[in-house]
Amino acid sequence: MEILHISAECYPVAKVGGLGDVVGALPKYQHQLGNFAKVVVPAYRTKYYDTHEFDVVHQAGMWLGHDWYHFNVLKERSNELGFDLYLVDIPGLLDTPGVYGYPNDTERFLAFQVAVLDWVNEWQHQPDVIHIHDHHTGLIPFLMYYGYKYGRLKDIPSVLTIHNAQYQGQFGWDKLYLIPSFDLWKSGLLDWGGAINPLAAAIKCAWRVTTVSPGYLEELFYNANGLESLISQEKDKMVGILNGIDTAVWDPEADHMLPANYDIDTMDDGKQQNKEQLCERFGLDATLPLIAFIGRLVGDKGADLLPEIIGRSLHELPGEVNFLVLGSGDPHIEWSLQQTRQTVSYGFNVHIGYDESLSHLIYAGADFLLMPSRVEPCGLNQMYALRYGTIPMVRSTGGLKDTVIDFGDNDGVGIRFNQAGVWDVCYSVKRAIELYHDPAHLEEVRLRGMKRDHSWGSSAQRYLSMYSSMK
Numbered sequence: 001m002e003i004l005h006i007s008a009e010c011y012p013v014a015k016v017g018g019l020g021d022v023v024g025a026l027p028k029y030q031h032q033l034g035n036f037a038k039v040v041v042p043a044y045r046t047k048y049y050d051t052h053e054f055d056v057v058h059q060a061g062m063w064l065g066h067d068w069y070h071f072n073v074l075k076e077r078s079n080e081l082g083f084d085l086y087l088v089d090i091p092g093l094l095d096t097p098g099v100y101g102y103p104n105d106t107e108r109f110l111a112f113q114v115a116v117l118d119w120v121n122e123w124q125h126q127p128d129v130i131h132i133h134d135h136h137t138g139l140i141p142f143l144m145y146y147g148y149k150y151g152r153l154k155d156i157p158s159v160l161t162i163h164n165a166q167y168q169g170q171f172g173w174d175k176l177y178l179i180p181s182f183d184l185w186k187s188g189l190l191d192w193g194g195a196i197n198p199l200a201a202a203i204k205c206a207w208r209v210t211t212v213s214p215g216y217l218e219e220l221f222y223n224a225n226g227l228e229s230l231i232s233q234e235k236d237k238m239v240g241i242l243n244g245i246d247t248a249v250w251d252p253e254a255d256h257m258l259p260a261n262y263d264i265d266t267m268d269d270g271k272q273q274n275k276e277q278l279c280e281r282f283g284l285d286a287t288l289p290l291i292a293f294i295g296r297l298v299g300d301k302g303a304d305l306l307p308e309i310i311g312r313s314l315h316e317l318p319g320e321v322n323f324l325v326l327g328s329g330d331p332h333i334e335w336s337l338q339q340t341r342q343t344v345s346y347g348f349n350v351h352i353g354y355d356e357s358l359s360h361l362i363y364a365g366a367d368f369l370l371m372p373s374r375v376e377p378c379g380l381n382q383m384y385a386l387r388y389g390t391i392p393m394v395r396s397t398g399g400l401k402d403t404v405i406d407f408g409d410n411d412g413v414g415i416r417f418n419q420a421g422v423w424d425v426c427y428s429v430k431r432a433i434e435l436y437h438d439p440a441h442l443e444e445v446r447l448r449g450m451k452r453d454h455s456w457g458s459s460a461q462r463y464l465s466m467y468s469s470m471k
């Protein structure tokens with residue numbers, strides 16, 4: 001089967017968060033299961049773009065409203081990722097160092113979608129499935145069906161995966177002229193709440209819609225940032241498939257970003273060595289339990305709670321625990337974390353920014369990984385933590401609920417709490433410290449987590465079965 005994944009991110013080419021991880025891994029596993037997976041992403045000017053070689057496989061131009069853009073489709077030459085990687089290069093729009101956050105993001109991702117459709121429209125053959133990810137590619141199923149230029153693509157099954165429904169990519173109807181011409185009688189399919197809403201359009205028009213965990217699908221019926229009624233309306237074509245993790249990239253035994261590698265037999269020693277390096281770098285005490293947070297500093301991740309959680313815990317439990325935060329996002333949260341760092345004299349440090357190799361060191365060196373998320377469609381961090389023998393502390397929501405059982409229950413691998421609130425989390429911090437001081441129990445919980453299988457195997461197979469059911 002030939003599957004074309006279209007996405008704004010793909011690790012290691014361009015990653016901002018979990019979307020990149022999934023699009024960098026799922027196609028590889030689909031390939032290993034005997035399929036032909038291709039991935040197409042924008043040609044941002046990232047390190048990967050600068051350090052790899054590409055062949056130009058397609059050259060063309062397109063109108064975006066009143067502006068004309070040339071674009072090239074590039075194919076990565078070495079095929080080192082385990083699938084065919086294509087980059088869409090649109091100078092003047094997508095040749096940016098970053099992925100998101102530009103004032104013309106609407107135009108950038110519209111142009112990306114149009115370029116991909118124009119290119120696929122020229123293929124001699126057709127892929128068996130077009131698999132799009134999140135709102136940045138959400139207009140594709142609509143245009144395949146109703147865009148005048150793309151009649152050839154009408155019968156190709158399309159799948160949307162919702163990685164996070166909080167972000168929908170809405171823009172005003174005044175930008176309608178940017179979308180290639182289509183049957184205007186169908187414009188209602190683009191609309192949600194009086195705006196053009198790419199995520200809603202994709203939910204309406206894709207043949208199948210998946211969410212990244214079964215728990216998140218259940219949640220979307222009552223918490224989908226305004227799309228709840230649409231989710232109910234389209235429920236028959238929706239399915240929750242739990243993400244896996246790329247166990248080749250996330251492997252404490254072979255991870256080249258770690259100063260000390262370890263496996264299940266050498267975990268105690270290996271983790272301690274990583275912890276010592278980490279603590280030395282951040283001025284923390286390696287004899288105390290270390291609780292870390294890694295992620296986007298936004299309200300959905302509960303990152304706004306961190307300053308108070310950290311301040312309160314260090315005040316109530318002085319000299320008993322360390323905290324370390326790695327992340328970037330909301331400037332106000334960044335600022336209050338830095339203020340907290342200045343206010344507390346010991347036990348806390350923060351690294352504002354995006355740092356892939358530091359994240360690996362933290363997964364390996366921390367004792368606990370805190371995820372007080374308000375919304376967590378799947379969450380990959382808790383699965384990485386488990387693989388590295390680090391105990392996840394998670395709010396019971398979405399995919400976190402699907403993947404982490406509390407250590408108080410049989411087969412427990414983590415710490416769970418119900419509310420994304422300071423009191424609940426501080427109580428969990430106390431439980432973490434108690435567990436840390438019970439070495440036999442701590443080891444048992446860690447080893448159980450390390451033995452968990454969160455690889456893509458069965459989930460990749462579920463996607464394939466779903467594709468087959470669309471024929």
Ligand SMILES: Nc1ncnc2c1ncn2[C@@H]1O[C@H](COP(=O)(O)OP(=O)(O)O[C@H]2O[C@H](CO)[C@@H](O)[C@H](O)[C@H]2O)[C@@H](O)[C@H]1O
Nearest residue numbers: 017018019163212295327353354355359376377378379380
């Ligand atoms: N500052 C930083 N430095 C280095 N690495 C950093 C970092 N900030 C985040 N990361 C990394 O980015 C990834 C985050 O993945 P998540 O799944 O937690 O979140 P995200 O909300 O982006 O993804 C959305 O899509 C994914 C995939 O479907 C869902 O799991 C998730 O619930 C949904 O919100 C992890 O690999 C993490 O290590």
